[in-house]
Amino acid sequence: MPTSEDYKGQVPAWCPGCGNFNILSTVKQALVELGIEPWEVLMVSGIGQSGKLPHYMKCHTFNGLHGRTLPVATAAKLANHSLHVIAVAGDGDCYGEGGNHFLHAIRRNPNITLLVHDNQIYGLTKGQASPTTAQGTHTKIQPYGVLEEPLNPLALAISQDCSFVARGFAGDQSYLKELLKAAISHKGFSLLDILQPCVTFNKINTFRWYRDRVYKLEEEYDPYNRLKAFERSLEWGDRIPNGIFYKSERETLEEGIPTIQEEPLVRQKFSIEDVKHEIDKFY
Amino acid sequence: MEYTLRVGGEAGQGLQTIGGALAQVFSKIGFHVFTHQDYMSRVRGGHNFYQIRFSEKEISASRDMVDILLALDLDTIEIHRKSVRDEGFILYDSEITKKKFEEPEFIDIPFKKIALDVGKKSVMANTVATGAALGILDLGLETFRNVLKKAFEKKGDEVIQGNIACAEAGYNYARKNCPRCEAPEIREPENRGLMLIDGVNAIGMGALMSGCKFYSGYPMTPSTGILNYMASRAEEYNLVVEQVEDEISAINMAIGASFAGVRAMTGTSGGGFALMVEGLSLAGMTETPIVIAEMQRPGPATGLPTRTEQADLLFVLYAAHGEFPRVIFEPGDPKQAFYLTNKAFELAEKYQIPVFIQSDQYLGDTEWTYEKFDLENIIYNDYRLREKDLEGVEVYKRFKYSSTGISLLAVPGEAGKHLVVVDSDEHDEEGHIIEDSETRIKMVQKRMLKKLPLIKKEIDPPLLYGDSSPKIVLVGRGSTYGVIKEVVDTISKDHKVAMMHFSQVYPLPERDKFDYIELLENADLTICIENTATGQFAKLMRAETGFEFTHQILRYDGRPFTIENLKEELHAYI
Ligand SMILES: Cc1ncc(C[n+]2csc(CCOP(=O)(O)OP(=O)(O)O)c2C)c(N)n1
Ligand code: SF4
Numbered sequence: 001m002p003t004s005e006d007y008k009g010q011v012p013a014w015c016p017g018c019g020n021f022n023i024l025s026t027v028k029q030a031l032v033e034l035g036i037e038p039w040e041v042l043m044v045s046g047i048g049q050s051g052k053l054p055h056y057m058k059c060h061t062f063n064g065l066h067g068r069t070l071p072v073a074t075a076a077k078l079a080n081h082s083l084h085v086i087a088v089a090g091d092g093d094c095y096g097e098g099g100n101h102f103l104h105a106i107r108r109n110p111n112i113t114l115l116v117h118d119n120q121i122y123g124l125t126k127g128q129a130s131p132t133t134a135q136g137t138h139t140k141i142q143p144y145g146v147l148e149e150p151l152n153p154l155a156l157a158i159s160q161d162c163s164f165v166a167r168g169f170a171g172d173q174s175y176l177k178e179l180l181k182a183a184i185s186h187k188g189f190s191l192l193d194i195l196q197p198c199v200t201f202n203k204i205n206t207f208r209w210y211r212d213r214v215y216k217l218e219e220e221y222d223p224y225n226r227l228k229a230f231e232r233s234l235e236w237g238d239r240i241p242n243g244i245f246y247k248s249e250r251e252t253l254e255e256g257i258p259t260i261q262e263e264p265l266v267r268q269k270f271s272i273e274d275v276k277h278e279i280d281k282f283y
Numbered sequence: 284m285e286y287t288l289r290v291g292g293e294a295g296q297g298l299q300t301i302g303g304a305l306a307q308v309f310s311k312i313g314f315h316v317f318t319h320q321d322y323m324s325r326v327r328g329g330h331n332f333y334q335i336r337f338s339e340k341e342i343s344a345s346r347d348m349v350d351i352l353l354a355l356d357l358d359t360i361e362i363h364r365k366s367v368r369d370e371g372f373i374l375y376d377s378e379i380t381k382k383k384f385e386e387p388e389f390i391d392i393p394f395k396k397i398a399l400d401v402g403k404k405s406v407m408a409n410t411v412a413t414g415a416a417l418g419i420l421d422l423g424l425e426t427f428r429n430v431l432k433k434a435f436e437k438k439g440d441e442v443i444q445g446n447i448a449c450a451e452a453g454y455n456y457a458r459k460n461c462p463r464c465e466a467p468e469i470r471e472p473e474n475r476g477l478m479l480i481d482g483v484n485a486i487g488m489g490a491l492m493s494g495c496k497f498y499s500g501y502p503m504t505p506s507t508g509i510l511n512y513m514a515s516r517a518e519e520y521n522l523v524v525e526q527v528e529d530e531i532s533a534i535n536m537a538i539g540a541s542f543a544g545v546r547a548m549t550g551t552s553g554g555g556f557a558l559m560v561e562g563l564s565l566a567g568m569t570e571t572p573i574v575i576a577e578m579q580r581p582g583p584a585t586g587l588p589t590r591t592e593q594a595d596l597l598f599v600l601y602a603a604h605g606e607f608p609r610v611i612f613e614p615g616d617p618k619q620a621f622y623l624t625n626k627a628f629e630l631a632e633k634y635q636i637p638v639f640i641q642s643d644q645y646l647g648d649t650e651w652t653y654e655k656f657d658l659e660n661i662i663y664n665d666y667r668l669r670e671k672d673l674e675g676v677e678v679y680k681r682f683k684y685s686s687t688g689i690s691l692l693a694v695p696g697e698a699g700k701h702l703v704v705v706d707s708d709e710h711d712e713e714g715h716i717i718e719d720s721e722t723r724i725k726m727v728q729k730r731m732l733k734k735l736p737l738i739k740k741e742i743d744p745p746l747l748y749g750d751s752s753p754k755i756v757l758v759g760r761g762s763t764y765g766v767i768k769e770v771v772d773t774i775s776k777d778h779k780v781a782m783m784h785f786s787q788v789y790p791l792p793e794r795d796k797f798d799y800i801e802l803l804e805n806a807d808l809t810i811c812i813e814n815t816a817t818g819q820f821a822k823l824m825r826a827e828t829g830f831e832f833t834h835q836i837l838r839y840d841g842r843p844f845t846i847e848n849l850k851e852e853l854h855a856y857i
Contacts, residue, residue: 010715039700044539047707054704055715060695061704062542063716064535065565071532075539075547076695078523079497083543083696104528259521266544266697268521270494270665275520276658278488282478283311 002037004028009057019170019196019207020049023117024056026173027086030180042083044073046098048090048124049198050117067097070105070114074253077110080266081254084184085112092122095131095151106162109189110253115180116153116191119198120205127201137204153193154233158226158246163188165229165246169195169214171207175242182244188252195240210240217243224248284469285338287346288416291363292355295327297409301353302333304413307430308423309337310479310652313472317765318481318650319345319843324504324588330358339472343616343651343765347847353416357382372464374415374457376408387463390419392456401452402445410446414453419461422469424454478653482646482762483508485617486576489624489640490548491516492661495574497540497547499525499533504588505644506550506578530555534562537573542705544667544694546628550576553595554585560602563637567607569705570682570690570730572631572638574624579643581841590841591645593761593814597823599639600789606727608734610638610742611789615764617651619786622660629662630741634734635692641788643814645843646762669697680712681705684725688733735790742787744797749781755808755857758832760785760820763812766844770853773846778857788820791827800830808856810834814843 007028014020031041043054047066054061060083064072073087094102094116105114121139122128129139129146132153136145157165164186168176176194183190195214197207221243223229229246254260290302302318310316314337323329334345352367354360354375367373367388376394377383383391392415398407410431417423428447435442480488487509490498498513500506514524523540527533533549540547551559556577566573577599581592599611610630614620620642627638668691673679676691679701683690690712695703704714709726711717749771755778759767764784771782783799785791794800803809811821811832816839821832836852838844 037700039696039702042543042695052716055706058702060702061706061714062539062569063706063708064538064569065561065707068531068535068562068565071527071535072539072542075497075499075525075536076543078525079540079543079545079547080694080696100528101532104532257523259517259523265496265521265523265540266694268496270496270663272492272494272658272661272663275492278491278516278520279478279656279658282480282484282488283476 001035002032004032006038007031007057007059010055012056013052014049015200017199018049019119019198020053020117022170022173022176023115023194023196024053026176026180027053027115028057030177030184033177034181034184036084040084042076042085043088044069044076044085045088046090046093048093048122050088050090050093053088067093068101069093070098070101073112074105074108074110077112078254078257078260078265080264081111081260082264086184087112087114089114089116090123091116091118091120091132092130095153103160105189106157106160108253109163109250111187111189113183113190113192116193117196118153118193119196119202121198121202123198123201134204152233152236153191154245155230157191158230158233161226161248161250162191162246163248163250164190164244165233166191166244167193167195167242169210169242170197171210172214172242175216179244186247188250213238213240214242215239217241217245285336285342286351286420287334287336287349288351288353289332289334289349289363289366290353290355291330291332291359293328294322294325294331296355298331298333298355301409301413302335304427304430304434305416306335306479306650308417308426309335311426311430311476312423313476314338314652315341315477316479316650316652317342317344319645320648321842322589330362332359332363342769344769345843345845347845351416351419353412354380355412356380360384372419372461374412374419390457390461392453392460394453397452397456398449402449404445407446407449410449411453414450415457418454418457419464420469421458422471424451478655479650480617480653481648481650482614482617482620482642483578483648484512485620486624486640486642487512487516489621490574490628491520492658493625493628494546494663495548495628496521496545497523497537499527499536499547499549500551501527501530501533501555503552503555505580505647506552506555506576508647509550509576530558531562534559534573534575535565538562538566538569538571541571541573542569542695544697546572546632548574548576550578552578552580553582553598556595556599556602564603564605564607565707566637567603567605567609567730568707570635571705572635574627574631574638574640576640576642578647579641581839587841589644591643591762591814591843592839592841593643594816594819594839596641596788596819599641600823606731608634608636608731608738609789610636610738611641612639613641613761613786613788614646615761615784615786616646618653618656620646621656623786625661629664630738632666633664634689634738636734636738641761643762666692668693670699673698673701676701679703681714682710682712682726682729684712684729686733687737688729739790739793742790742792744792745783745785745799747781747783747797747802749775750779751781753779753781753806755780756783756803756806756810757781758783758809758811759813760788763814763844766846766849767812769846770849773850774853774857785820788823791824800828803830808833810836810853810856812836812844812849814838
């Protein structure tokens with residue numbers, strides 16, 4: 001059985017007190033509790049503070065470009081669906097630069113888990129507004145305050161029939177761990193949007209601010225009711241629900257591709273002899 | 284003996300069906316065939332043509348003048364009448380054109396009426412027309428029957444028999460109503476059928492036979508043919524082919540699949556490649572092998588979507604930020620496209636770099652005939668490390684320094700407990716982010732400076748065709764190969780002339796095996812021929828070798844060079 005120690009990576013270079021630390025330790029715990037070994041996990045990340053997370057763990061890692069996490073993760077899964085593929089992104093990374101890929105990953109429904117470190121700000125580039133920053137927030141670049149409506153990732157994902165949609169909070173690690181385990185275990189594309197306080201640049205959405213508002217969806221809440229899920233995803237303000245908002249059973253991308261049903265693509269042996277007869281088709 | 288047929292009409296009238304069938308008939312009989320297509324960017328209407336040249340000897344380009352014009356509409360007659368040779372023929376259906384022509388070259392054949400009378404379906408008019416063209420040549424009816432049988436295999440016997448009857452009727456009608464044609468007495472060649480293949484299929488087949496297992500792409504003319512080919516072969520050969528949301532995704536997917544352990548490729552045209560540039564740089568930094576087909580069409584922006592140009596060379600050469608090695612191949616014909624795609628995979632995997640197959644609409648769509656491709660020459664070396672390969676390795680480091688700059692390429696999840704870590708930031712040997720200058724220098728040396736000289740040694744010298752110590756050298760690269768070759772053939776009686784063709788254009792070949800610069804310097808006239816307005820290859824040669832061509836012939840109207848037009852351009856200098 002793996003232990004948390006097996007997953008120990010480099011020393012993080014995040015600001016002291018950053019919400020990312022909690023996410024890191026919780027991800028490790030969730031993987032340990034699921035009994036998944038480091039060499040069975042591929043973490044794909046983009047650019048931003050979140051993008052560094054895989055380096056602070058031990059597992060296969062592809063830390064690619066800003067916003068491009070999902071195409072890399074999806075293709076890696078298609079090439080080797082025996083790996084647990086976890087995509088790690090920031091709110092700017094995934095909903096801004098990578099917005100198009102986000103929409104299409106939902107459509108494709110590969111069996112991968114997407115963790116979005118949603119700190120409602122651009123951290124690494126020092127405090128500009130992100131797609132989830134509240135309207136009216138002042139930054140160096142938004143002197144009149146953010147004019148745009150914030151993007152609602154959960155509502156968006158539910159509207160597109162994303163097969164697993166959940167929200168967690170970096171300040172409630174035990175619940176976050178449950179959500180992480182559920183997301184990783186879910187068959188299909190799972191979105192876990194994690195409220196992550198950026199203690200340096202986001203002076204509004206602090207640990208305190210979230211603690212005062214966050215609550216768990218009720219025990220009897222039915223995640224298979226899409227309309228209800230949509231309704232609850234619109235709740236934001238004095239009360240912010242956490243939990244699994246929506247689930248649906250959809251065929252995964254890998255399941256739809258007949259050529260990889262017997263064996264992951266990467267294990268299929270290639271021999272020129274097997275394809276030579278192709279040339280006959282041109283006579 | 285050689286003939287040129289041009290089939291003209293609107294998009295949607297079945298030009299490809301007729302042209303494709305004729306090309307197949309000639310190649311199956313054993314003639315050498317060269318076809319090219321000229322089409323507009325629209326699905327119906329407009330004016331398009333499909334041209335087929337066939338001969339007993341090898342041919343490699345298109346002519347302007349035609350022997351037989353098969354006109355499916357009035358526009359075709361008006362546009363192409365002047366291109367018909369004096370002894371040539373124009374086949375048409377006066378019921379379709381609503382106009383009757385009395386001149387001796389015109390042969391009015393009721394395509395539609397025959398189709399209805401004989402086949403009971405007006406769609407069979409195309410088969411009647413094809414039969415009529417073969418009738419004029421008194422050639423290939425038996426082969427055409429077989430082509431039809433194969434083409435309509437899935438549609439059942441009734442459709443097959445109807446089409447065969449229409450073909451015969453068209454054939455016989457043309458033979459009876461062609462006062463000017465004595466039987467041309469074309470001798471059918473002795474050799475059995477030749478293979479017929481175009482550029483995009485040759486690239487696709489090259490990828491398939493190189494072990495490519497993953498192809499991601501977003502449709503864009505003229506690269507779509509490769510995507511079509513790969514998708515059509517997915518089931519038979521266990522490939523994964525993904526149509527993606529955009530070209531950014533296409534290249535990132537190819538990189539993701541390659542990282543995860545399978546050979547991967549993507550393809551696009553200039554505009555799509557503009558979107559891939561960031562991902563190209565990622566492949567460079569992460570040393571992930573990928574093959575990219577960049578099929579050129581005229582730009583800037585959306586340009587002439589269905590036409591041809593070679594003006595992306597310097598773009599592809601300089602695309603992406605930062606410095607990393609890349610290789611660019613520009614095949615001259617489908618056969619070269621096939622082998623160079625194979626070599627592209629070999630080099631991409633061996634050196635863990637991006638390699639380009641750069642071609643264009645012209646070569647992508649032109650069909651050529653060959654005796655065969657020698658499959659013994661296909662290279663396949665698996666450079667990836669799996670389970671046993673890493674036994675004994677204590678700690679695997681993805682980017683371990685080495686004398687060649689190449690480090691072991693392990694497959695995540697398939698190499699025991701070893702972890703594969705890769706980063707787009709500068710990284711250490713293990714793949715983790717660094718910022719110190721010492722590691723940076725070592726990594727640049729590893730990625731770039733150590734690999735480059737080794738890669739250069741893999742590049743073959745240009746092809747010299749014609750006189751071995753020429754006074755005139757016609758220099759080309761990529762798809763101008765065929766036309767320059769034929770022009771050299773026609774003028775070599777009177778001149779000491781040769782073609783120098785580059786199909787491996789970057790890095791430029793070393794001069795130790797063949798000092799091509801010396802040969803150029805010893806000639807009186809060196810003419811660089813390109814489908815660009817600014818002579819991009821000439822610029823590259825000057826920048827890399829200091830050599831300057833005496834002249835350039837440039838065509839940038841979106842059309843390929845033809846034999847007549849290139850000869851005419853040469854008149855200014857010879
Ligand atoms: C193509 C591109 N554009 C811009 C950047 C600069 N950049 C790096 S991280 C970042 C945004 C980070 O914000 P977010 O994704 O929310 O992550 P966080 O740092 O807050 O975790 C940007 C704009 C980049 N690396 N690449
Ligand atoms: S800038 Fe914000 S998100 Fe980044 S490490 Fe510091 S606190 Fe965390």
